[in-house]
Amino acid sequence: MVAGEMITEFSSGLYLVGLPQKMEGFKNFIGSWVIKDREKALLVDVGPANTVPLLKQSLDELGIRKIEYVLLTHIHLDHAGGIGHLIELYPEAKIVVHEKGIKHLINPVKLWEASKRVLGNLAFIYGEIKPVPRENIYQGEVKFGGISVKAVPTPGHAPHHQSYLIGDYLFTGDSAGIFIDGEEPYLRPSTPPKFVKELYVQSLRRMLQLGRKKTCFAHFGMYDDSRRIIKMHMAQIELWTEVMKDVMKTAKGMEEAIDGAWEKLLKTDELLSPYHTLARAVRERERINARTSLIGIYRYLQEAF
Numbered sequence: 001m002v003a004g005e006m007i008t009e010f011s012s013g014l015y016l017v018g019l020p021q022k023m024e025g026f027k028n029f030i031g032s033w034v035i036k037d038r039e040k041a042l043l044v045d046v047g048p049a050n051t052v053p054l055l056k057q058s059l060d061e062l063g064i065r066k067i068e069y070v071l072l073t074h075i076h077l078d079h080a081g082g083i084g085h086l087i088e089l090y091p092e093a094k095i096v097v098h099e100k101g102i103k104h105l106i107n108p109v110k111l112w113e114a115s116k117r118v119l120g121n122l123a124f125i126y127g128e129i130k131p132v133p134r135e136n137i138y139q140g141e142v143k144f145g146g147i148s149v150k151a152v153p154t155p156g157h158a159p160h161h162q163s164y165l166i167g168d169y170l171f172t173g174d175s176a177g178i179f180i181d182g183e184e185p186y187l188r189p190s191t192p193p194k195f196v197k198e199l200y201v202q203s204l205r206r207m208l209q210l211g212r213k214k215t216c217f218a219h220f221g222m223y224d225d226s227r228r229i230i231k232m233h234m235a236q237i238e239l240w241t242e243v244m245k246d247v248m249k250t251a252k253g254m255e256e257a258i259d260g261a262w263e264k265l266l267k268t269d270e271l272l273s274p275y276h277t278l279a280r281a282v283r284e285r286e287r288i289n290a291r292t293s294l295i296g297i298y299r300y301l302q303e304a305f
Contacts, residue, residue, distance in 0.1 A: 019047035025281030037145040048081035049127030073173025084130025094138035100160035156200030170213040179217040195296030
């Protein structure tokens with residue numbers, strides 16, 4: 001893979017570096033956002049361990065010699081799995097992460113074991129996370145290129161998830177869903193267990209209060225109007241919850257409920273309407289990941305009612 005082919009410039013100094021995985025359907029799915037100021041950079045997420053060499057090649061191609069900050073939206077392997085490997089290459093970089101994630105970056109043994117249980121073979125494809133030195137964790141004010149960075153608590157996807165507001169750009173990680181750009185945007189919830197709907201919606205409302213920004217999705221790309229896409233996503237969360245609640249009334253167990261809800265959502269959720277136009281491998285990836293999201297909603301409803 002040629003590094004330059006995976007770099008997309010969205011505006012002057014703002015890039016998305018694609019980090020394709022050695023699996024079908026995973027080419028334009030995982031990425032690292034890069035803000036460049038001369039030879040220095042700020043990164044939002046770094047992807048998994050296995051694509052750190054490609055990320056390094058891309059940064060070299062952009063003429064970046066120093067990373068000042070790495071902002072991690074959360075510590076799942078597809079966002080932060082490569083952080084220990086990257087710090088070995090850029091030992092001066094300061095890492096910003098939610099306080100709940102700090103201990104797992106310094107000593108990632110429990111994180112790696114949990115990742116193997118949840119992800120199975122995918123964890124080994126992503127690669128094992130390495131520890132980072134405690135001195136690289138930074139908890140002070142962040143300013144880059146003269147612009148202050150605002151960390152926004154968004155614990156809907158994970159308790160330790162936070163998004164970042166940098167000027168006109170809102171980096172949402174997984175807190176505002178999984179996005180695929182096109183004539184009609186594709187958007188899917190990312191609500192894995194343990195899903196708490198109230199926290200997820202609260203996070204979306206918090207981002208709405210920031211005003212209209214350009215939404216930078218970790219998966220994968222940019223949407224110009226954060227208020228519009230977040231409002232649509234809020235309605236989508238309500239729809240997915242109501243559809244699952246309805247299906248659960250007659251379904252015989254979780255598997256039947258998930259299958260029934262997915263089939264119904266493909267017909268009723270307009271944000272899923274581009275699904276049938278996606279490449280076969282991407283559809284398969286989305287079907288599998290949607291199942292995980294629906295499990296989260298199913299278990300939430302089981303506990304709530």
